[in-house]
Amino acid sequence: MSQNIRQVIMYRDEDGYWIVECPSLKGCVSQGKTKEEALLNIKEAISGYVAALKEDGLPVPEENFETFLVVV
Template sequence: MRQVVLYKDEDNYWIVECPSLKGCVSQGNTKEEALANIKEAITGYIAALEEDNLPIPEENLATPNLVW
């Protein structure tokens, strides 16, 4: 399981990022779509690392800092 950050951008799209996988970002018209898309992106990201015999970054489930 990977921690993700979900937020709405200025164009009303939902953006979702996986901080432990640098550059792993997706979006969707709804929260549900964005979350489904990031699951697919995470799976593809990890598969690409494995294919290239690169290490898979460990998840850091520390409590994120809150930003207002």
């Protein structure tokens, strides 16, 4: 089984849950009570997302996300 690398964004919501998004896979979002749980959940979400695309014969988007810090 080949492994791919995807960048994710993690932040805490107003209820204290950790939200994790994968920007290169539109709509691929998960959450968890802890950072560790959120990361495990997004790994499953990414795997399921990619598997569904392949099953439907659709292209899997390449990782194309860059991060920057902006001083305001």
